[in-house]
Amino acid sequence: MKLSFIAHSETGPVRKNNQDSGYASPRLLVVADGMGGAAAGDLASAVAIDQFRRVDERAAADRDHTLRGEDMLALLAGAITRANDKIADLVADDPELEGMGTTVSAYLFDGDRLALAHIGDSRAYLMRDGELRRTTHDHSWVQSLIDEGKITEEEAATHPHRNLLLKVLNGQAATEPDLELVDIEPGDRLLICSDGLSGLTDDESITRAMRRPELTDALDELIDLAHAGGGIDNITIVLADVQGDDERPAATGTGEAAVAPLGEPVTNDDGTEDTLVRTPPAAGAGSDAPAEALEPIVLGAATERAIPAVRHRTAAERAAAESDEQLLVESERDDEHERYAPTSPPRRRWLRIALGVLAAVVLLGIGALAGNAWIGTQYYVGVAGENVAIYRGLPDDVAGVPLSQVSEVTETRVSDLPRYFRDRVAENIRASDLPGARNTVAELRAAAELCIAQRNTEPPLDPQPTPTAPPGPTPGTGESVAPGASPSAGTTPAPRDTGSANPSPTTTSPTPGVTQECG
Template sequence: MTFTLSYVARSEVGLVRKNNQDSAYVSPTMLMVADGMGGAAAGDLASAVAVSELRDSDGDFRESDMVEVAAGAIGRANARIRDLVAADPSLDGMGTTVCGLLFDGERLAIANIGDSRAYRLRDGHFERITRDHSWVQTLVDDGRITEAEALVHPHRSLILKVLNGQSSHQPDLEMSDIKVGDRYLICSDGLCGMVTDAAIEQVVGGTDPDEVVTELIRIAYAEGGLDNITIILADVVEDGEPGPVMVLGAATEVDIESAGEKSEDTRPIPVEGEELADSQARELTEQERYQPTTRGRTAAWVKVVLGIVVPLLVIGGGLFGWYSFTQTKYYVGEDNDLVAVFRGVPDTVLGFPLSTVLEVHNTHVSDLPLFYQEQVRDAIVAPSLESAQATAEELRSKAQQCIAQREERARATSSPSPSNPAKNPSESPKATPGASPSATPSSTPSAQPPGEC
C-alpha cells in the first residue's frame, strides 16, 4: 500500500537572534531541517548548503536505496562546506546539523547529525527517533543528569558531531517502518533545546496541524525564544494529495554561488625550471621503486615507531580539533566578582583552561539576585558573542534593581515609624496575628524567586 505525507512547516528567527541560520526543505518525498552555527556568522551559509544538496537529491525514491541517497547528499554538502572554508578561511568553524526523513510511499529513511531532532507519535505513544550528538546527551544516557537538567546545562551547546567539512563526522542513517496515522515532528533545537519532550508531547497530538505548530512555537517563545525555531509536522495518510515543495529559512536568502566565487586557485604557476625539477623528482621516484632496500631489517622498528606515533598523532589531532571547536563558544561567568564574557567553555584539561576573558563588565556578581548569582557562577552559555553581551547587559540591569531595592530597605529601616505618635516612642508595638510588612522573611536563599534580592 502506498501512503502520502501531509505536512506543515514553519521557520522563525525567534526573540533574540538577528537572523535565521536555520534552513528547511519539504516535499512529498523529503522532510529536512538544518540548523547552522558558528564561523563568522556563516551558519546560515552552512545550513543553506546542506539544504541545497538535499534538494538536488530529491526525487522518486521507489527504485532507490534511500540510505545511500541521504548519505550521498550529506557527503556532498560536507565536501562543499570544506571547499568554502578552504577558499575563505574566515568561514572556518561554520557547520550545520541535518535531521529529517526520506519517503518513497512505503518506507522511511531517517538521517541525523547534530542536535536537531525527529519524533514520532504512533497510536498515542510519543517518542524521539533520533539521538542528539551532544555532550549533554552523553550525560543523560549515563544517567548523570535528567532531560530537564540538560536544557539548562552550561555545556548544552557543545555538539560532538556536526556537518562542518570534517570527514570523520558521519551521520546516523537507518530505515524505519510507517503506519497510517503516524505523525512525525522534525525540529531544530530552538524548540527541543528550550522545551522538554513531555511539554512537546502535550501539544503534538492536536487535531489541527497548523494550530499544533503555532502552539509549539508559542511554548518555545515562552521559554525565551533564544534560538531560531524551525518545525516540520507531517502525518502519514492514505490517498492524500501530495503537498507543496517548499524551502524555508536561510536557504531562501543566502546566495551560495556568490560565496563560492571567493574560491580562487592560489597554486603558483610553475616556471620552466620548476617543471624540470618536477620531472627529475618523478624520475628519482621511479628509480627508488626498484632499488634494493633494507626493509627486512628495519621493518620491526618501523612498526614499533608507527604503532606509537600514529595513535599519538590521531589523538593530538582530535584534541586540537575539539579545542578549536570549543573556541567558537561563548558564555557569561564570573571574574573576580565581576560579570565577564568568555570565549570557550568553562572547563579545564590537565589544568589548562578552555576559555579566555573577552570582556569584563562593571557589574558585581554579589549585587545580583541570588538566583542570578548562582547562574553566573555556574556559567550562562550563549549561542553567540552578541547574545553573551546582551545577557551581560541584562544582568547589569538586574544588579541595578537590586541595589535600588537594598537602598530603599535601608532607608525604611533607619526612619522612625510615624504610625502611632500618641504612644510613647520607647514602647515597642505588640505583636498582632497575621503577617507584618516589616517581618523578617523566613525563606532561605535557595527558596527565593529568581528576581528576589
C-alpha cells in the first residue's frame, strides 16, 4: 500500500500569525498546533515538526523495511521526547518563552499499517466505507467531563473551559503521548487536523466532506467548514488516501485555496501571509512516479520560524536536570569501583572513607537541589481560606513539611463556584505551569461570575403582600388571600426563569454543565 496526500495550513480570517505547523510525506503525516500567543507557540510547533522531519528521514532510509510495529511507535515517542527536551532547553535559555507549547498528532506508515502518536487536542481520523471514526482522544478538561458523563459532546462545543488542556508538549515532565498501531486497507482515507477545524465543526459535517471522491474537493470543503464556523483559529489539515500498490499516486500539494505559485505564500488583504505550500513530485517524476518519489510538504510556522541553538549547559544545570535514576546509576558505579579497589594503608583508608562520605553528601545535595528545582516548576490551583489560590509546588508534604506555598490569592470565592468546580478546587487542580494555572483561575472566575449573576436574578423567597391591600382573587386561581396572610403553597407566584437545574425545553443555559450546578 501507499499514501496519496494533500495538505493545507493558513492563518485564518481572525488570527494575525500562524502558530500551526504540519508535515506530510509518503511515510509520515503530522499536525502540531502551537499555543502560547506572544510566548512563541509558533516556535514550539516548529520544534516538533523539526524532530518529526528527522523521523521521516530515518523512515526513508529504511530500505530493508525493518522499521515496523513497535519500532515505529518507539521512533514517534522518541521524537516527542526530543521535541519536549528542546522546548525545555529553549525556555531555560530565554524565560520569555515560558508558557509556549504545542499539540502533536502523527501517523507513521510502514506500507502495511500506521503507528499513531498523539498529545493534546488536535485530532486524527480514519474513514472506511464512508464511516468516520476518531483515532485520537482529546487531552482536554471538557473531554474528561464527557468521559465522566457530566456533559455531552454538544455541550462541550460551547463549554467555557473547552480550551483547557490537561496534557501538552511544553517542556514539562508529564508528556507521555498516546501510542497505538492502527490497521488500514486500500480505500481508507486519513485526516489529521488542528482544532481550527475540529473545534469549529462537528464530526457529521467532517464526514460529509470526507466522502467527496477527490482529495482536493474534500480539502476545499473542510476549509469552507472551518471558515463557516467562524475561522477564529489557525487551520491546518493533512489528508491522505490509502492506495493499493497498482494505483497511481496523485501529485501532492494544497487545495484550490492555494492560488500562489509553487512554494510561495498567499498574502491576505490585511497583509498577513498564509504559509501554503504546493509541492510537486520530485524532479523528472510524473503522475506515474512511485510514492517514494513525491516530495515532503512542510506547512505553517515550520516553514518560516527559525529554531535558536541551545547554549552549552553548566555542570550545575546538568546536575539539576538529572533524574534520580541517573544519580542512582552513578552511585552504584562508585560502589562497584570501591568494592574491587586495592586495599589502602590504614591512614589512607580513613581518608578514602572521609572522601566517600563527602561524595555521598554531595550526591544527596545535588539530588535535593534537583528535586527542589523540579518542585519549584510545578503549580496547582487550590483553596486558601475562602478564596481560590494558585500554589507553587506539590499538594503534598514530607514529614509534616509542606511541599508548596501560596503564589497568588485571587478574589474568586470558593463558595461562588458551581458545585462541581468547588469539588475540583478542593481536590487541587494541577497545572503545567504558572500561565496554565492563571488560565484555570480565569475560567473558574468566569464560572463564579455566572453563578453570582444567576443568584442575583432570583426573586425573594417569601414576598409579603401590602397590608392595606384589600382581599382579591389570586391570578389564575379565583381564590382570595386575607390581608397579612401568607400565600398558600398553591398560590405562590411562579418564580422567574433563572437558568436553574430544570429549564423549560425552550430555554438554553448559556454555560452548559456550569450554571445548573450553582448553589
